Amino acid sequence: MLSLMKTRCLPGRRMSLGLMLSCVLTLQAGTAQALAPEHEIRRLMLATEEAVVAENWNEAGEYLNRLRAMEGEKPPEYFYYRGRAMLQANHLNEARSALEQYITLAGAEGAYYQQSLKLITDIEKANRASVRALAEGGGGTQEPVAVIEPAGGHDLKALRQLYLADTDREALVIHLNTLLDTVGWRRDKTVVRLDRPADNQYELALDSGNISILEINRNPDGTTVRTTRSLPVFGVNPQLRWDCEPVVGACWVYDPRDGSRLFQLAENREQAQEIARALGQLIRNLQQGGGKR
Numbered sequence: 301m302l303s304l305m306k307t308r309c310l311p312g313r314r315m316s317l318g319l320m321l322s323c324v325l326t327l328q329a330g331t332a333q334a335l336a337p338e339h340e341i342r343r344l345m346l347a348t349e350e351a352v353v354a355e356n357w358n359e360a361g362e363y364l365n366r367l368r369a370m371e372g373e374k375p376p377e378y379f380y381y382r383g384r385a386m387l388q389a390n391h392l393n394e395a396r397s398a399l400e401q402y403i404t405l406a407g408a409e410g411a412y413y414q415q416s417l418k419l420i421t422d423i424e425k426a427n428r429a430s431v432r433a434l435a436e437g438g439g440g441t442q443e444p445v446a447v448i449e450p451a452g453g454h455d456l457k458a459l460r461q462l463y464l465a466d467t468d469r470e471a472l473v474i475h476l477n478t479l480l481d482t483v484g485w486r487r488d489k490t491v492v493r494l495d496r497p498a499d500n501q502y503e504l505a506l507d508s509g510n511i512s513i514l515e516i517n518r519n520p521d522g523t524t525v526r527t528t529r530s531l532p533v534f535g536v537n538p539q540l541r542w543d544c545e546p547v548v549g550a551c552w553v554y555d556p557r558d559g560s561r562l563f564q565l566a567e568n569r570e571q572a573q574e575i576a577r578a579l580g581q582l583i584r585n586l587q588q589g590g591g592k593r
């Protein structure tokens with residue numbers, strides 16, 4: 301078909317405007333499809349690098365979007381450039397996710413290792429400033445990615461009946477642990493075996509009016525690390541922030557105290573939203589005091 305179109309489009313032949321346009325589009329399509337995927341990825345990476353160096357962020361974003369849509373393994377630098385572009389767009393959480401993915405893939409020998417660490421620190425500071433602005437009642441936060449989830453919304457009576465719980469707090473804790481058990485984060489996302497535990501898991505409990513968080517991390521070498529943290533509830537905002545990043549296949553719920561990551565979850569927006577909402581309700585319930593409620 302392409303050879304036929306080239307014959308019809310030879311110079312010296314008379315053609316209509318429509319045929320001329322058809323020839324141009326066909327020849328362009330043939331050129332665009334000439335490169336194998338691995339070579340096209342490399343070409344787009346070079347174009348992205350030039351755009352980033354020139355600080356042409358619109359052009360860099362266009363190339364990065366085309367790379368994202370392509371199948372095939374992308375080099376670690378793709379995540380560094382994506383992180384830079386997301387940071388310029390003020391998508392702080394997506395930027396951090398991409399930079400962390402670059403560090404994971406490239407390691408300390410990566411060409412942009414030091415720069416990535418510094419950028420992650422800058423993002424952390426910006427997130428903390430955003431949380432302080434919210435706590436002080438200012439609307440000056442510039443982070444457009446993370447969703448702030450209201451602390452209300454669950455029918456607590458229905459939750460008590462569902463879990464046969466005596467109190468709202470007990471029902472919320474059981475509900476949260478049930479949700480957390482189903483959306484644990486896994487390194488290998490190609491085949492999810494439900495008979496094997498996730499690499500990151502969490503379990504909540506109440507401890508003297510605070511929330512105790514048990515975090516279980518399973519390392520690639522088979523070792524398991526258990527860490528317990530306490531989340532004091534008084535003086536914190538019960539409206540929790542959460543977001544998801546498809547590039548790294550994860551969702552996060554953020555600590556209401558400083559904006560750091562509280563839970564790393566599998567990429568499931570509905571479940572992340574539900575966990576943020578339920579945890580906000582539990583925090584508000586505990587803030588009201590009054591013993592068992």
